[in-house]
Structures are given as C-alpha cells and as structure tokens.
Amino acid sequence: MRSADRGPGHPLVGAGGHCTYNPEPLADFVDFFVLGDGEEVVGEITDVVSAWKAAGGDDRTAVLRAAGTVAGVYVPSLYDVAYAGPEVAAVTPRYPSVAERVEKRTIADLAAWPYPKSQLVPLTEVVHDRLNVEVFRGCTRGCRFCQAGMITRPVRERPADQVRQMVADGLRRTGYDEVTLTSLSTADFSGIGDVVADVVGDPANCGQVSVSLPSLRVDAFTVGIATELQNARRTGLTFAPEAGSWRLRQVINKLIREEDLYGAVESAYSQGWRRMKLYFLTGLPTETDEDTLGIARLARHCVEIGRKYHKNPSVTVSVGGFVPKPFTPFQWFGQNTLAELTRKMHLLRDELRRDRGVQFKWHDPKATTVEGIVSRGDRRLGAVIEDVWRHGGTFQEWTEHFDLDLWLDALDRHAMTVEDLVYRHRTEEEVLPWDHLSAGLHKDFLWQDWRDALAEVGLEDCRWTPCYDCGACTGYGIEHVVASAVPPAGGSQGTGQDLARGGEVPVTLSPRPVPAGVG
Amino acid sequence: MRVRVRFSKLGKVRFTSHRDVARMWERALRRIELPVAWSEGFSPRPRLHFGLALSTGHESEAEYLDLDLDEAAGLDVDLAALPARLTPALPVGIDVVAAAAIPPGTPSLQAVVTSCSWRIEVVGDDGRPTEAEVGAAAERVLATSEIVTTRTRKGQDVTDDIRPYVLAVTVAGPSTAGIELECELGTSPRGLRPAELVAALGDGWREGRVRRTHQWMQLDGARQEPLPVATPAPHAEARAS
Incomplete structure (x- = not known):
C-alpha cells in the first residue's frame, strides 16, 4: 500500500x-x-x-x-x-x-488543446451524465476562500468557434443530448449568450439538445441566460452569495451586493422559476453572529420577493463550514472549532425554524473538521490515514460510514491534535507543508490579500483591471486570454457594484507585508 | 414508419439495467443520425417502444425494440443495412441481428408476447447438482397440477400458482458451474422469473447464468417470433466475452 x-x-x-x-x-x-x-x-x-x-x-x-x-x-x-x-x-x-x-504546469492557450475529443460514455447512468466542454480555465474574481480560483490562474478562454465545434463533434460522437459548458464561472465567458443561442438553435441538433451551465453568477443577466436555456422544465436555480453580510463578503472578496442577489431572485421568480437554492459558508474569518444571522435575513427576503409571484415560493439555504485551503489567502486562518461551527449551525437552525418557505440544510461540522485535518496536514498525516483505514474507516465520505472518533483516536495514537492541525492560526514566518510546491502565486501576494481581507478591502477582477502581481501570469510569462475587453454587465465582478464602501483598491503591494498580529 | 429491431445482450453488458439499455439506444440512434420521430410536449423524447424488460444480469439472444421513424426522412432509411450501422454504435455485447418495417396497427410487443424460451443454469449452494437430480426435479414440477408460491411484491406478500406458466422444462446438459435447463415460461398476465422456477425445483438450488433465447407470440394458433432471424448473432459471443 x-x-x-x-x-x-x-x-x-x-x-x-x-x-x-x-x-x-x-x-x-x-x-x-x-x-x-x-x-x-x-x-x-x-x-x-x-x-x-x-x-x-x-x-x-x-x-x-x-x-x-x-x-x-x-x-x-x-x-x-x-x-x-x-x-x-x-x-x-x-x-x-x-x-x-x-x-505547477500551465498551458498558455486552451485553443491548442481541443480535448477531450472522445469523451468516455458510461453505460450506466452517472452524475454529470452528459457532454462536457470546457469553455475557459482559471478565474480571477479573487474569492479568497476559493482554492480553484487561486491555483488555476490566469483566465484562458477557448475561442467561441472552437467551443461550437467541440460541442457539435462531441454530441455526434457520444450521442448525448445534453452538454455542459464548464468553467469556474461560465457566465463570465465572453459572448456566452451567443454561444448558448447557437448551440440551442443549431439545426443539426434538431432543437433536441439542452445546455446546462454550472456555477451561475448572481445577477439578472445570468438568470436571463438560464431562462433561455430551460424553456421547459423550469424548476430550481442556485446562487452562491457565500456570506450573510456585505462586510463579510468584502472579507472573502465575493463582492455581491444585496441588491444584486434580490435582483437575480426577482428576475428568476418573475420568469417562472419557483425554487431558489442559496449556498453559504460559515466559520469565515472575522465572522460575527450578526454575519451568520444575515444568512437568515437574506433568505427571508428572497422568500418575500417570491411571494409577489407565487403562492408558495421556496428557498433552500445550504450552509457549509469553511475549511481553509492551501494556496489561498485564508491558508493561515485557524478553522472554527467543531463546537463553534455546531453552535453557528444551531443558531441558524433556531432562527429559521419558524420560517415557512425557508429550508435549512447544513454540512455536518464533524465532517468539516476531518476535511480540515486533511486540507492542511503534513506528511505525518499518512500514518493517521492508514490507521483510520486499518480500524475500518473506509467510505468516510459517505455520511452513513463517517466516524469522527476514528480520526480523533488515530490522531491521538500518533501524538497529533486537532488543535494543532485544524484550529491553529498559522503565522507569516511558518513554513507551510506545501511551501516547496508552487501554484505560481507569490506567498507575499497571498499574505497581502489576507491582510486586505482582515481590513475588509475588496479587490476587483484583474482580467479587466490592473495587475495585482499575484505571480500566476508573470512568473510563467503568460497572460489572460479573454476575448472581451470589457467586463460583463457593467462591473468587474459582473454585478455593477462600486467598491467605495470597501475603500480603495490597492494595486501595489507593500514589499514587506504588515507583521502578523492576527491569529 | 415503425421499425422492429431484434438484438442480443451477451457478455458483460448483461449487468446493465433495462433503463440503461434504453439510454444506450437513444445515444446510438443519435450517433448514427437515424431520423427517429420525436414525441410532442414539453420534453420531447425519441419514440421508442421496448418489449419485455430483461432482468439485470440475464443475457438474451432475443430482445426487441420498436422505433418510429420520421414520416418523411424515415422513408430513405435502408432497413437491410440498419443492423450493420447500429451494432458499431452500441456497446460490445449488444448486436443488432435483424430489422424490418412492421405494418401500421401492429400490436405492441408487450401485448403480443405470451412466452419466452430460456436457457437456465441451475447451481447448488453446496456443491453442484447432478443431471439426474435436476431432471427428476423437472419431471416432478411438470407432473404436479399446482405450484403455490409466495413472493413479495411492493412490500406485500402475494401468493399465486406458478404452474400454468411452466410450459416446458428439459435438461440440456452440464455447464461450467451446474446443470443447464431449456425452458419455456409464460409471460402473461405476469412473467414467471427463472429464479422462481429454480426455487420450485428444489431447496438449495439457485440460478446461475440465464439467457433468454426466444420470445414467442401466438399467431393463428402457431408459435412465432416477433422477428425471426436465420442465424442468431454468429460472432456475438466472441465479441462479448
């Protein structure tokens, strides 16, 4: 083994x-x-x-x-x-x-790699059982909790014509009648509306091909596209505001205003959608109970908007505990304890208990704790993983088999603690277990972004604004490949917000970041 | 125009479900760009009509599918060439062995098929049964006038007599793991499952490999296949194993 x-x-x-x-x-x-x-x-x-x-x-x-x-x-x-x-x-x-x-390895241009040409087609029905065509790689919205957005920089769009060709060829080869245009935020693809309209309207598809988009952005423009896609089964839409207050959304750099969310929700309900699902994280840096309860407030307001259009609108609030990830500005942050996460989930549950129309779902904080163990552990964790397995801990991802005690006991036997591995804030000087690896990001950029987070300073999307020198482009001599020179729907975050309340956007980095005081 | 297609399901692909097979067909038809007619309504589907479902894990040399071709474009389809076009678009083990137009008004496969022929392997929980034991058990079943069994259906116990469904049972000979039977079992009003027959033959016996070899319908008092085939799938077994 x-x-x-x-x-x-x-x-x-x-x-x-x-x-x-x-x-x-x-x-x-x-x-x-x-x-x-x-x-x-x-x-x-x-x-x-x-x-x-x-x-x-x-x-x-x-x-x-x-x-x-x-x-x-x-x-x-x-x-x-x-x-x-x-x-x-x-x-x-x-x-x-x-x-x-x-x-890390980074290909400069997706256009040179029109793959996969022959996607595997499982004989039995699986999740995501459809054709996948990647329309761009990378995302520079800069959400600070998001590892994918940090490690896949820069943004590299596939030419729209190649997307059309790959969709047409892929459908013919696989026989699928559904295609997903994949990326970390597909509504950001330059000219997404045209591509979608072309695929749906392609006479070769006899109008029988449906298109789905993962990771919808929170704005009315996105809802418009989604509506175009699903003329028939218009059931549910999912948005991810991630945090309950504007202050906390500036901390995590998910710069969605309440107006943006309500605009998107209103637009969706008015166009026939009935169910909304909202994704949130809890246990984020600087989070107060006021921020957590903000989740309930947002959800309630969405239901109220829905009542204007339907008798029984439904909003599902899905909350996960935040796990800090390597190569993100939050890699230094000490994860909330099991007790604290549980308390916050219960706070929300109690708050929403009497709300008809709001369904509250949460990810088990015990599982979040184990995710925290593995997320930032070092090589000594190998012995713990083997120990868990030797004590019967297979299928730990399945809720019916998951057992936190297996992990705690194994840590104990190897003289390690959850406090050290998960709850501990890391310091600026500390050697992180992945420091000998590089995702292209300068460590001092990440540290500066962490300081900005704590100062509640939001950053604009660098694909349309000045460079923050994160290192992902300059280090490898590559650039963003983006067809559209202007951001969608008026704002660099696509949501038309001004960042005035968040303070100035820093475009230069201090050579020596502020000394550690947090954590 | 309605076209009836006969196909096999042999080898590893036997572990796919009836529903998954239906989906394989939809993909295959799109891959060869066959002009299939589509249903109307909010979520149009290709108009396919499957016959009796085959249990997951059972093989077959005689599966049927009726499909409606587009009224205009369907006329240009060369039906004789259809099996050779379809087979490469389907998974290994599913071979199309015949295709023919059927007249309008032909009743559905589910309505006309009254029995199926099966090759059923009988294996023992403790050691393999002998040919004589299985033969004696088969004669005993055929000699009785009533076999009352109880099975669970939708959470409720249902008791009925399965003897009328047992139309023929003969021992074919030894197989790799047990003894093989050739059987004909009725499908109407309900289909008798091979496992039910094996359970009736004796305690401690189970079904091993099971293969449907024919589906039968009655036409003017004679037994007839919905779509006959001269030589069933010559290379099917080699491809599928």
Whole structure:
C-alpha cells in the first residue's frame, strides 16, 4: 500500500488535480503527483516511463528520479521533511537534480488543446451524465476562500468557434443530448449568450439538445441566460452569495451586493422559476453572529420577493463550514472549532425554524473538521490515514460510514491534535507543508490579500483591471486570454457594484507585508 | 414508419439495467443520425417502444425494440443495412441481428408476447447438482397440477400458482458451474422469473447464468417470433466475452 513497499511488479501510482496542491497527507501512498494542467505533462511522463521500460524497467527509484526532473511532477520520496513541533521546519530535496520548488504546469492557450475529443460514455447512468466542454480555465474574481480560483490562474478562454465545434463533434460522437459548458464561472465567458443561442438553435441538433451551465453568477443577466436555456422544465436555480453580510463578503472578496442577489431572485421568480437554492459558508474569518444571522435575513427576503409571484415560493439555504485551503489567502486562518461551527449551525437552525418557505440544510461540522485535518496536514498525516483505514474507516465520505472518533483516536495514537492541525492560526514566518510546491502565486501576494481581507478591502477582477502581481501570469510569462475587453454587465465582478464602501483598491503591494498580529 | 429491431445482450453488458439499455439506444440512434420521430410536449423524447424488460444480469439472444421513424426522412432509411450501422454504435455485447418495417396497427410487443424460451443454469449452494437430480426435479414440477408460491411484491406478500406458466422444462446438459435447463415460461398476465422456477425445483438450488433465447407470440394458433432471424448473432459471443 505504501509507495516504499511497492516492488518491480507493482504499478506506479500517480495523482493530479486540485486536491494534490497539498499532496503531503498522501505522500506515503502515491509515487508521484502532478501540479497544474495535465495536457502537456502527461506526454512527458509517458516518455519517461517508456524509456525506463525500454531499459529494463525494474528499478522503481530510477523511474521516479527521472520523473522528478519533469517540470510539474512532484515525487515525495525525493524530499526529506524536517519538523519543529506541530510545524514543518524544512522540506529539502535529497538529490541536486531535483527542483527545490516544484512549479505547477500551465498551458498558455486552451485553443491548442481541443480535448477531450472522445469523451468516455458510461453505460450506466452517472452524475454529470452528459457532454462536457470546457469553455475557459482559471478565474480571477479573487474569492479568497476559493482554492480553484487561486491555483488555476490566469483566465484562458477557448475561442467561441472552437467551443461550437467541440460541442457539435462531441454530441455526434457520444450521442448525448445534453452538454455542459464548464468553467469556474461560465457566465463570465465572453459572448456566452451567443454561444448558448447557437448551440440551442443549431439545426443539426434538431432543437433536441439542452445546455446546462454550472456555477451561475448572481445577477439578472445570468438568470436571463438560464431562462433561455430551460424553456421547459423550469424548476430550481442556485446562487452562491457565500456570506450573510456585505462586510463579510468584502472579507472573502465575493463582492455581491444585496441588491444584486434580490435582483437575480426577482428576475428568476418573475420568469417562472419557483425554487431558489442559496449556498453559504460559515466559520469565515472575522465572522460575527450578526454575519451568520444575515444568512437568515437574506433568505427571508428572497422568500418575500417570491411571494409577489407565487403562492408558495421556496428557498433552500445550504450552509457549509469553511475549511481553509492551501494556496489561498485564508491558508493561515485557524478553522472554527467543531463546537463553534455546531453552535453557528444551531443558531441558524433556531432562527429559521419558524420560517415557512425557508429550508435549512447544513454540512455536518464533524465532517468539516476531518476535511480540515486533511486540507492542511503534513506528511505525518499518512500514518493517521492508514490507521483510520486499518480500524475500518473506509467510505468516510459517505455520511452513513463517517466516524469522527476514528480520526480523533488515530490522531491521538500518533501524538497529533486537532488543535494543532485544524484550529491553529498559522503565522507569516511558518513554513507551510506545501511551501516547496508552487501554484505560481507569490506567498507575499497571498499574505497581502489576507491582510486586505482582515481590513475588509475588496479587490476587483484583474482580467479587466490592473495587475495585482499575484505571480500566476508573470512568473510563467503568460497572460489572460479573454476575448472581451470589457467586463460583463457593467462591473468587474459582473454585478455593477462600486467598491467605495470597501475603500480603495490597492494595486501595489507593500514589499514587506504588515507583521502578523492576527491569529 | 415503425421499425422492429431484434438484438442480443451477451457478455458483460448483461449487468446493465433495462433503463440503461434504453439510454444506450437513444445515444446510438443519435450517433448514427437515424431520423427517429420525436414525441410532442414539453420534453420531447425519441419514440421508442421496448418489449419485455430483461432482468439485470440475464443475457438474451432475443430482445426487441420498436422505433418510429420520421414520416418523411424515415422513408430513405435502408432497413437491410440498419443492423450493420447500429451494432458499431452500441456497446460490445449488444448486436443488432435483424430489422424490418412492421405494418401500421401492429400490436405492441408487450401485448403480443405470451412466452419466452430460456436457457437456465441451475447451481447448488453446496456443491453442484447432478443431471439426474435436476431432471427428476423437472419431471416432478411438470407432473404436479399446482405450484403455490409466495413472493413479495411492493412490500406485500402475494401468493399465486406458478404452474400454468411452466410450459416446458428439459435438461440440456452440464455447464461450467451446474446443470443447464431449456425452458419455456409464460409471460402473461405476469412473467414467471427463472429464479422462481429454480426455487420450485428444489431447496438449495439457485440460478446461475440465464439467457433468454426466444420470445414467442401466438399467431393463428402457431408459435412465432416477433422477428425471426436465420442465424442468431454468429460472432456475438466472441465479441462479448
């Protein structure tokens, strides 16, 4: 099971994707990790493995050392980790040929990669059982809690004509009658309205193809597009305001005003939608009970708007506990304790108990705690994960099998604590377990953004405004690829807000960030 | 124009459900761009009419599907070439073996099929049964006039006599894990499941591999297949395994 115990006859185990930006908890089990976009690097890894096989292919350390020289490939066994109490003291390469810091891979232009050409089609019905066409990668709205938005920069749009072609070819090859235009915020795609209209109206599709958009932006423009898409089954729409007050939304840089949300909701109800779902996070930095209860206030107001159009409008409020993620400005933030998260959920539950029309759903704070353990843990967590598994902890993602005590007991047996791993605020000087890896973001940019968050300063979307020098473009000599020179619907966040109440937008970074006082 | 299609479901694809097979068909028809007629209304669907459902896990050499072609464009479809076009668009193990136009007003498959032929493998919980044991059990079942069984249906116990559904049972010979039976079981008013027959044969026996070999309808007193096929799927088994 552990990489160190695998021999010549065993497979090489590799992993990639967003979760592997902190691969350390799995370092004992996985032979190599890939950071960033896989399009180019998968070919390079294949070359390394086939050269190794041609040369006999029995010494695993040889192939892993060779793979470790490929840019974007991180082989944990080639690095030593030193610890200082609960913290990491240093991560050092064991060989001079191995990079001190592994940089993520980024493809400059999606247009050069019109893939997948033949998407796998499962024979049994699965979730997301439809064609997927990625319309752009990256997102620079700058939501500070969002790891995906930080690690996939810059924004690279696919040319609209290529999107049309990939949709047409993909539908023909797979036989699907539904396509999702994927990205982190598809309504931001330049000219999204035209692309959607073309796909829906393409005579080759006989009008039988439906289009779905994930991650809707909160504004009336988006609702308009959604309405165009679903002329028939108009059931529910989901928005993610994430926090209950404008103050807290500035902290997390999700710059949606209440007017934006109400405008979107009004527009949706008036165009025939009946159910709204609102996503929120709780346990965010600087959150007060007033912010938390703001969630209830927003939801109630949405129901009231709905009553103007329907007899029984329904708003589902779905609240998750916030887990700080690596390579985000909140990576230094100490996660709310289990007791605190539970208290906040109960606060909301009690507040909304008598509200007809508002359904309250929440993610189990116990599960959030374990997510916190794995999110920012170091290599020592491998032993804990194995321990949990040896004590029967399989399918921990399934609520009916999840067991927090398994994790707490395992931590205990390995002399680790939830306090250190999850609840502890990190300091500016601390070596983070993923500091030897890079998503292109300067650590001092993230620190400055963390300071800005605490100062309740919002940042505009840099694809249409000056550069904040986060490092993702400049470090790799690449740029945003965006067809439209102007932001959608009037504002850089697409919501027409002015940031006056949030103070000035800083476009320069202080060379030495403010010393740590938080945490 | 309504077209009847006969296809097999052999090998690993037997583990897909009836509903999933329906969805495979919808995708395959779109992939070969067959001009299928669509239903009206808010959420139009291609007009496909499936016959008797096949239990997940059972194989078949005789599955049927009726599909309506678009009135105008459907006339240009070469039905003789249709099986060869469809099979590559379907998963391995699903082979289209025949296709023919059926006259307007032909009753639906569900309405006309009265029995099915099955090859049923009988396996034992403790060791494999012998040919003689299974043969004796088959004769015993055929000799009785009534076999009352109780099954759970929608959470309620239903008791009925399954003997009228057992039209023929003969031992075909040994298989890899047990003894194979050739059977004909009635489908109307309800379909007798192979597992129910095996349970009636004896305690401690279960069904192993099960394959539907024919569906039958009655026409002027004679047994007839909804769409006959000269040589059933010559390469189907090799492809599917």
